[in-house]
Amino acid sequence: MPEPSPSSERSSILSAEDVSKVYQMGDVEVHALRGVDVPLHEGELMVLLGPSGSGKSTLLNILGALDVPTSGRVLYRGDDIAGHGERELTNFRRDHVGFVFQFYNLVPSLTARENIALVTEISKTPLDPREALELVGLTERMDHFPAQLSGGEQQRVAIARAVAKQPEILLCDEPTGALDFKTGIRVLEVIDEVNRSLGTTTAVITHHAPIASMADRVVSLADGMVASDRRNDEKVSPSELTW
Amino acid sequence: MVSVLDRKLLRDLMRLKGQVLTIALVVAVGVANYITLRSAWRALGDSKVAYYEQYRFADVFARVKRAPDSVTDRLGDVRGVASVYPRIVEEVLLPIDGMLTPAHGQIISLPSRGRPPMNDVYVKSGRFPEPGRGDEVLIYEPFANEHDLRPGSTIPAILNGKLHELIVVGLALSPEYVFAIEPGGITSDDERFAPMWMSGTSVAAAFQMEGAFNDVVVRLEPGADEKAVLIAIDRILEPYGGLGAYGRDLQISNSILEGEIAQIEAEVVFLPGAFLAVAAFLLNVVFSRMVTMQRGQIAVIKAVGYRNSTIALHYLKMVCVIVLFGSAVGVAFGAWLADAMLDLYAGFFRLPMTRGRIDLPVAINAVIASLLAAVAGIAFAVRSAVTLPPAEAMRPPSPARYRASPIEQMPGLRRLRQTTMMVFREIWRRPLRTVFSSAGIAFALAIIILGRFGKDAHGPILDLQFGRQQREDISVIFKNQVADRSLGYLAHLPGVDQVDGYRMTPVRFRLGPRWRDSVLIGLPPDSHLRRLFTRQFRPARIPHSGILITDVLADILGAEPGDLIDVELKEGDRGTRQVRVSGTIDEAFGIQGYMQKSSLHGLLREKPTVNTALLRVNPGREAELHAYLSDIPTVQSIHRKRTVLEKFEGQTRKTMQVITLILTLFATAIAVAVVYNNARVSLSVRSRDLATLRVLGFTRTEISAILLGEQAIQVCLGIPVGMVLGTWGAKALIELQADPEQFRLPMLISSQTYAFSVVVILAAAILSALLVRRRLDTLDLVGVLKTRE
Numbered sequence A: 001m002p003e004p005s006p007s008s009e010r011s012s013i014l015s016a017e018d019v020s021k022v023y024q025m026g027d028v029e030v031h032a033l034r035g036v037d038v039p040l041h042e043g044e045l046m047v048l049l050g051p052s053g054s055g056k057s058t059l060l061n062i063l064g065a066l067d068v069p070t071s072g073r074v075l076y077r078g079d080d081i082a083g084h085g086e087r088e089l090t091n092f093r094r095d096h097v098g099f100v101f102q103f104y105n106l107v108p109s110l111t112a113r114e115n116i117a118l119v120t121e122i123s124k125t126p127l128d129p130r131e132a133l134e135l136v137g138l139t140e141r142m143d144h145f146p147a148q149l150s151g152g153e154q155q156r157v158a159i160a161r162a163v164a165k166q167p168e169i170l171l172c173d174e175p176t177g178a179l180d181f182k183t184g185i186r187v188l189e190v191i192d193e194v195n196r197s198l199g200t201t202t203a204v205i206t207h208h209a210p211i212a213s214m215a216d217r218v219v220s221l222a223d224g225m226v227a228s229d230r231r232n233d234e235k236v237s238p239s240e241l242t243w
Numbered sequence B: 001m002v003s004v005l006d007r008k009l010l011r012d013l014m015r016l017k018g019q020v021l022t023i024a025l026v027v028a029v030g031v032a033n034y035i036t037l038r039s040a041w042r043a044l045g046d047s048k049v050a051y052y053e054q055y056r057f058a059d060v061f062a063r064v065k066r067a068p069d070s071v072t073d074r075l076g077d078v079r080g081v082a083s084v085y086p087r088i089v090e091e092v093l094l095p096i097d098g099m100l101t102p103a104h105g106q107i108i109s110l111p112s113r114g115r116p117p118m119n120d121v122y123v124k125s126g127r128f129p130e131p132g133r134g135d136e137v138l139i140y141e142p143f144a145n146e147h148d149l150r151p152g153s154t155i156p157a158i159l160n161g162k163l164h165e166l167i168v169v170g171l172a173l174s175p176e177y178v179f180a181i182e183p184g185g186i187t188s189d190d191e192r193f194a195p196m197w198m199s200g201t202s203v204a205a206a207f208q209m210e211g212a213f214n215d216v217v218v219r220l221e222p223g224a225d226e227k228a229v230l231i232a233i234d235r236i237l238e239p240y241g242g243l244g245a246y247g248r249d250l251q252i253s254n255s256i257l258e259g260e261i262a263q264i265e266a267e268v269v270f271l272p273g274a275f276l277a278v279a280a281f282l283l284n285v286v287f288s289r290m291v292t293m294q295r296g297q298i299a300v301i302k303a304v305g306y307r308n309s310t311i312a313l314h315y316l317k318m319v320c321v322i323v324l325f326g327s328a329v330g331v332a333f334g335a336w337l338a339d340a341m342l343d344l345y346a347g348f349f350r351l352p353m354t355r356g357r358i359d360l361p362v363a364i365n366a367v368i369a370s371l372l373a374a375v376a377g378i379a380f381a382v383r384s385a386v387t388l389p390p391a392e393a394m395r396p397p398s399p400a401r402y403r404a405s406p407i408e409q410m411p412g413l414r415r416l417r418q419t420t421m422m423v424f425r426e427i428w429r430r431p432l433r434t435v436f437s438s439a440g441i442a443f444a445l446a447i448i449i450l451g452r453f454g455k456d457a458h459g460p461i462l463d464l465q466f467g468r469q470q471r472e473d474i475s476v477i478f479k480n481q482v483a484d485r486s487l488g489y490l491a492h493l494p495g496v497d498q499v500d501g502y503r504m505t506p507v508r509f510r511l512g513p514r515w516r517d518s519v520l521i522g523l524p525p526d527s528h529l530r531r532l533f534t535r536q537f538r539p540a541r542i543p544h545s546g547i548l549i550t551d552v553l554a555d556i557l558g559a560e561p562g563d564l565i566d567v568e569l570k571e572g573d574r575g576t577r578q579v580r581v582s583g584t585i586d587e588a589f590g591i592q593g594y595m596q597k598s599s600l601h602g603l604l605r606e607k608p609t610v611n612t613a614l615l616r617v618n619p620g621r622e623a624e625l626h627a628y629l630s631d632i633p634t635v636q637s638i639h640r641k642r643t644v645l646e647k648f649e650g651q652t653r654k655t656m657q658v659i660t661l662i663l664t665l666f667a668t669a670i671a672v673a674v675v676y677n678n679a680r681v682s683l684s685v686r687s688r689d690l691a692t693l694r695v696l697g698f699t700r701t702e703i704s705a706i707l708l709g710e711q712a713i714q715v716c717l718g719i720p721v722g723m724v725l726g727t728w729g730a731k732a733l734i735e736l737q738a739d740p741e742q743f744r745l746p747m748l749i750s751s752q753t754y755a756f757s758v759v760v761i762l763a764a765a766i767l768s769a770l771l772v773r774r775r776l777d778t779l780d781l782v783g784v785l786k787t788r789e
């Protein structure tokens, strides 16, 4: 065998295989993904890099069963979920995946704790919402509404919400995109902490290259294709990041 | 424990409380309306059926001058007739102490054994008169109440010219007199009209009617041909002075009762439905906006693993809370209002009403209907929430698509200000919203008109009928015709300033196959106290030969000026004469015809006589005059115009005030809800734009104009449409309400009513708009620019 590809080194828990996604915009076809192979390995922290419009969100959404590919397969522990119906996809998200979005997407009419309870109420092995908030260092803001929290705090609540069900997989789409440097670092530290202490397999999207240094593995997308997929041997903690 | 989603639901509702409340109010009004109308309809309708059934209300009625009892069997042999009940019915005067003019009684004979087989009497207290006891009577309960009569009381009555002291042995009602109007009267008057029931042998003895009858009622076999029966009965009674048989449709009490029921029935279909439609539309507006606003939330809720059905349920629950809250208020309000309405009816319609506290199935229907309307209203919004792909919803919605509106392209309008353009484009972007909002406003305005127009019609009609047509103060009706010179005697009575008299005779008008029983009146050539007018309010002259008929009679007969019609006399030789219709006149009551008095005498082949005298009197001496009039033995009844008028006005005014108030409140609820909700949604959609404009230097007034311009246009479009709608509705109600052969309300809506409705709607709209505008003052310029949709 030639040089083993990085993907085969460890068992992958979730992987995209030859995934393509075509959006139909009126008469125009937008090829957001063109035959992408990206595996996610058990316990790793992967950073997905790429310029705006390169297909990162599309890929993440497909991995997280928020969306379905036009062609290709999405394997969760060897089981192809791409062909599943709406109901199974919902169950898959409910049981296995936690999401963190660029714009936090907290429910504004619910307090921090209630935003987390929204998830724990329907999961099988939830943390107590208070524990989850402890994890992100926000117990004292528990009963605040999103509007009473800063952007960074909101994003930390969003992370607490994502991890509170103790998902196997944590998917973060530009979690620092709307935050300033210091706050962003704080958020990344929380993600790193979750990955290490809970062993949650984590994928973080960013268009900001320096963030890649905190990853175990870095996948670069360009124009809907994988440009590179490499292990990061000089993994640093988020607090040491600079940009 | 309350789930987190339910907590979100409650907080969302709290945040939208203004909108929730206004919409719930519209639902409440719709439900209350439905419950009120349905309860009234049920109470009147069911009670009527049960009452008619239990007390064996007749199907056919006929009066006759005097027919021997043996004729009864011949009537019973008529095909389709199930049973026949001959009676004696006589008009009497009741000179009660303290009344200016005697009250009018109508004595109905009772069978010598048992209860009347038809048109039975419902004795509410006391007992039936003993057979042969000529001084015992049952008396109409409302009349008794007016005069504090109880079983054991006595009442004076002039029977066939002789004063009797009658003993009241019971208070009663009858299916014949659910709405009691005396012959020739225009409205019910409990104080002045009293049906009374007396032992048949005694009535016969008092009126020399032994072995004969002058009134007959008939029950038909199921499926009988009523028209054929009427013709057969007329033929049999003809030689005995039959005045023409008629069915229930022309029985006055029944026709008024059924007119009212028909009107409620029409309203129960139309009114509550319209309220619910408005509520559904507003829910659509509010929920569409809410779902758009909550795209991000919906998406994240889906992303974390909630099912589509849970999302749908979430919004359905939200609307249920609004509707159930509204219907709870509506049910309570409706129960109260229904009670109030039935109280009002109880003052007019005298029948044993079965009125349960609240009809549960009706309330449940109302709630279910509201829920269905609401769910239909938010169906699109829920659908878009359900079909929203969780991934796509992560992005903010792309800018709404606007197009240049055609209005801007009209020549001369090209140079609209940008701000005006924004208003037009917003309207053009959602033309349906403008259409529905305007429709809501129009509906609100229309129901104000419907609540109020009755007043408009009554004023002029009373003015015309009692001011210009009937110019007498007192009319005296004689039992039989008297010689013209009797008028001279009346002229010399104290207080009499002027006397006129006319001859009235019952006839059947016929043209080809169409006919109608009515009266023909002969007026003297110089009739001062009775004048006739054409539809255009021009005085109508009675030609020397020929007849003027009311236009309703002309319609019934299909007669036009110049046509020859048959006049079948029911007096004298009872012959049939041909008379030429020389014109039509407009009168509010009845379907009579008019001729010159001398021509009428010619038709009847009789000497000059009168049977009605019209008096103008000096008010100061009226009491003195009445003492004389009541003593004249040939007088059958005395009518004081002022009393009639006051009664009529009093009754209509009271009803009208209640209805106007309620409908105006209902309309206000709609107008407020439409304007407020649209403005709130529009504020929510455009607060960013408006804040941006403020940052760019626009004043608060200018941005208010942009925000509220759309609502102003909706209201302005709704107003004229509402006026037209209200006018149509009024026309439709008039057609349902009154039996046109009895009483006609002219189609008349005053400018005050139009103005009132416009002012109410404008006030409601402006108030609601100001409530929303207040929020512009606190528009957070920096904050709004920062928040992401």
Ligand SMILES: Nc1ncnc2c1ncn2[C@@H]1O[C@H](COP(=O)(O)OP(=O)(O)O)[C@@H](O)[C@H]1O
Pocket (backbone or CB within 6 Å): A023, A024, A025, A030, A031, A032, A050, A051, A052, A053, A054, A055, A056, A057, A058, A059, B392
């Ligand atoms: N729902 C959609 N409809 C049409 N085109 C889309 C849609 N979502 C993404 N795209 C297009 O697909 C491409 C990839 O988008 P995305 O995955 O969001 O990129 P990234 O997250 O890397 O910025 C872009 O060209 C984008 O315009």
Ligand SMILES: [Mg+2]
Pocket (backbone or CB within 6 Å): A056, A057, A058, A173
């Ligand atoms: Mg992206």
